[in-house]
Amino acid sequence: MNDDLDARLVSGLARLNLAMKSEAFAQAGRLGLSPTQGQILTQLDSAKAPQTLSALARTLALSSPTVSDSVAALVEKGLVKKRPAPDDARKISLDVTAAGRRAAKAMGGGSEVLLNAVGRLTRVERATMLDAVIKMIVMLQDQGKIPVSQMCVSCMHFRRDRHLGSEKPHHCALIDVPIAAEDFRIHCPEHAVEPYEPIDCDFHDELEAASTLGKSVELVLRTSEGRDEVVHDVIVDLGHARLGEPEGEYMTLAGGRRVRFDRIVSIDGRLRPPSVKG
Numbered sequence: 107m108n109d110d111l112d113a114r115l116v117s118g119l120a121r122l123n124l125a126m127k128s129e130a131f132a133q134a135g136r137l138g139l140s141p142t143q144g145q146i147l148t149q150l151d152s153a154k155a156p157q158t159l160s161a162l163a164r165t166l167a168l169s170s171p172t173v174s175d176s177v178a179a180l181v182e183k184g185l186v187k188k189r190p191a192p193d194d195a196r197k198i199s200l201d202v203t204a205a206g207r208r209a210a211k212a213m214g215g216g217s218e219v220l221l222n223a224v225g226r227l228t229r230v231e232r233a234t235m236l237d238a239v240i241k242m243i244v245m246l247q248d249q250g251k252i253p254v255s256q257m258c259v260s261c262m263h264f265r266r267d268r269h270l271g272s273e274k275p276h277h278c279a280l281i282d283v284p285i286a287a288e289d290f291r292i293h294c295p296e297h298a299v300e301p302y303e304p305i306d307c308d309f310h311d312e313l314e315a316a317s318t319l320g321k322s323v324e325l326v327l328r329t330s331e332g333r334d335e336v337v338h339d340v341i342v343d344l345g346h347a348r349l350g351e352p353e354g355e356y357m358t359l360a361g362g363r364r365v366r367f368d369r370i371v372s373i374d375g376r377l378r379p380p381s382v383k384g
């Protein structure tokens with residue numbers, strides 16, 4: 107019966123996704139844009155600073171050629187401007203023009219259809235739903251199935267349970283205010299991820315040996331929420347960040363999960379030494 111409940115929930119989510127997609131198509135279409143162009147414009151408009159093409163591709167989980175084509179069309183329409191990135195003149199940074207900002211506003215920041223529907227739920231229903239949605243996003247992020255969202259629970263400024271026992275038990279260190287679960291952001295422009303620090307060379311060798319032997323190992327992994335999780339799996343590959351992943355070095359497990367090296371707490375009981383500075 108639970109399986110049936112799971113299937114019905116997934117089917118319901120697919121229906122909601124359909125509603126969002128058809129609205130996004132219509133919104134972009136009214137401005138003569140493709141849905142991907144609309145998505146890029148909205149992302150650039152909501153970003154706190156100009157973006158490089160590769161960062162944009164990572165955030166939207168799109169390929170660089172797809173983003174490049176759509177950006178070229180947006181530049182042609184006068185909605186996006188390109189200029190050399192301030193920190194590296196070899197890279198191009200992208201930003202919206204004043205006309206692009208107006209177009210992004212005209213498209214709306216979100217799905218009006220779903221906002222109306224969500225607005226009819228009770229406060230408790232909305233809080234329960236937000237909690238479930240965040241848990242699902244965290245799980246999919248940790249499995250490397252979706253790009254890292256700009257959510258409080260994966261943000262370096264987030265302090266869980268800083269004010270235990272109060273109505274707002276958590277804390278945002280950036281703006282220095284207590285927050286409750288129902289205040290959690292899913293797409294916060296101020297979100298930041300811990301920068302990657304390379305791991306100890308001997309520990310790297312140990313991962314490589316385990317990968318070469320191809321036998322199951324016990325790993326303790328730190329999730330993006332800061333919890334420790336025990337996993338038994340085989341390391342099949344070691345390498346660099348792929349499209350949509352924050353920078354760093356990663357291992358791929360036989361189950362498909364991708365783990366950034368600095369998320370490893372231990373392997374077969376041996377603790378990872380403190381990260382070494384680049």
Ligand code: SF4
Pocket residue numbers: 256257258259261262263264265277278279280281291294295296297298
């Ligand atoms: S509000 Fe923004 S900056 Fe603060 S913890 Fe949440 S994601 Fe991070």
